[in-house]
Amino acid sequence: MNFSKLQPLGWSNYFLQQMALTDTLTENGPQPFRISAIYRDRIDAIGEQGEQKLMCPDHFQPVSQHLAVGDWVLARKRHEHLYIENILLAKNRIERYSGHEHQLIAANLDYLWIVTSANEDFNLKRLQRYLALAYEFSVEPVVILTKTDLGDKEAYLKQIRSLSISEVHAVCAHQVETLASLSAYFHPGNTIALLGSSGVGKSTLVNLVAKGDQLTREIRSDDGKGKHTTTSRQLFFSEQQVAFIDTPGMRELQLPGAAEGIKQVFAEIDALAYACKFSDCRHGEEPGCAVQAAITNGSLSEEQFAGYQKLLKEDAFLQRRDAGTYAMKQQQRAFAKMVHSHKKEKW
Numbered sequence: 378m379n380f381s382k383l384q385p386l387g388w389s390n391y392f393l394q395q396m397a398l399t400d401t402l403t404e405n406g407p408q409p410f411r412i413s414a415i416y417r418d419r420i421d422a423i424g425e426q427g428e429q430k431l432m433c434p435d436h437f438q439p440v441s442q443h444l445a446v447g448d449w450v451l452a453r454k455r456h457e458h459l460y461i462e463n464i465l466l467a468k469n470r471i472e473r474y475s476g477h478e479h480q481l482i483a484a485n486l487d488y489l490w491i492v493t494s495a496n497e498d499f500n501l502k503r504l505q506r507y508l509a510l511a512y513e514f515s516v517e518p519v520v521i522l523t524k525t526d527l528g529d530k531e532a533y534l535k536q537i538r539s540l541s542i543s544e545v546h547a548v549c550a551h552q553v554e555t556l557a558s559l560s561a562y563f564h565p566g567n568t569i570a571l572l573g574s575s576g577v578g579k580s581t582l583v584n585l586v587a588k589g590d591q592l593t594r595e596i597r598s599d600d601g602k603g604k605h606t607t608t609s610r611q612l613f614f615s616e617q618q619v620a621f622i623d624t625p626g627m628r629e630l631q632l633p634g635a636a637e638g639i640k641q642v643f644a645e646i647d648a649l650a651y652a653c654k655f656s657d658c659r660h661g662e663e664p665g666c667a668v669q670a671a672i673t674n675g676s677l678s679e680e681q682f683a684g685y686q687k688l689l690k691e692d693a694f695l696q697r698r699d700a701g702t703y704a705m706k707q708q709q710r711a712f713a714k715m716v717h718s719h720k721k722e723k724w
């Protein structure tokens with residue numbers, strides 16, 4: 378195996394350490410692949426030899442709950458087909474709650490580009506949800522305001538800056554110079570996933586900044602472009618050796634148990650709560666509530682507080698509803714967070 382060939386695909390020591398030493402030394406052992414697309418009846422991945430189709434055994438079904446685009450797997454050849462044997466523990470994975478199940482969106486990310494447009498589709502509350510998702514799953518969020526030719530850019534930026542986020546960019550597809558600052562994220566081996574509502578301009582953006590290779594176009598034409606089968610999310614590598622994951626637009630995002638992430642989005646309220654008289658203060662009628670005091674003196678808006686409570690309430694409801702799987706997920710996330718603190722250790 379020539380592992381250095383895998384580095385531009387996002388491979389690192391973190392994954393190598395998960396392989397048995399014997400497997401790393403033989404030619405017949407399982408080989409690492411990065412999942413690039415998941416369809417109902419097919420899984421595509423990229424490995425040392427380029428693109429391959431992988432077969433997924435029954436114990437990893439349904440695929441959408443076991444495997445995410447961006448995951449690293451080990452697969453072994455048997456009777457002409459490559460079978461997935463192991464899914465390597467991801468550095469991070471983002472998921473959402475959809476209908477009645479947790480659905481994996483993408484794995485092993487360095488940045489989450491949260492894309493939102495400067496027109497009537499703009500929605501600060503939705504943005505807060507996306508941010509909570511990024512924080513919850515330990516992925517660095519970057520907010521990108523698109524279509525600045527269509528609206529009052531400064532007014533939207535002002536709203537975005539009210540959130541606890543430092544990485545914000547405003548771009549327009551018709552003015553390429555506005556895209557230049559995004560190249561700061563293009564380190565070889567990095568992975569960037571784009572998330573945002575349908576039509577905000579994710580695909581347009583990716584096509585402009587990532588000098589895409591042939592692979593992308595093939596994958597896109599394959600699923601009839603745009604009208605995605607719901608389980609598919611595609612990863613491709615740009616000329617800059619950056620992996621991009623363009624997710625299909627979502628009408629709404631339901632958070633999959635993300636209380637920690639929500640608290641980070643509303644860091645201001647969370648900080649105030651430390652000053653409440655009671656440590657379990659619910660910030661209602663209790664005496665000595667610092668949050669209510671801040672609302673009274675005007676330093677915290679009632680609307681902001683209501684948004685915070687609404688998200689936490691929804692989150693608690695979902696947690697109660699699937700208490701069992703939730704506990705397991707929390708363990709996995711705690712582990713991913715620990716890993717995250719060592720994340721910058723690449724090769």
Ligand SMILES: Nc1nc2c(ncn2[C@@H]2O[C@H](COP(=O)(O)OP(=O)(O)OP(=O)(O)O)[C@@H](O)[C@H]2O)c(=O)[nH]1
Binds near residue numbers: 524580
């Ligand atoms: N005016 C203007 N239109 C834009 C800009 N960027 C993208 N668009 C248009 O917005 C529409 C939607 O863009 P897409 O890139 O397909 O949006 P998307 O987010 O990938 O949509 P989904 O694939 O449905 O998730 C297209 O008609 C684009 O031409 C921009 O900066 N300004």
Ligand SMILES: [Zn+2]
Binds near residue numbers: 653654663666667668
């Ligand atoms: Zn309080």
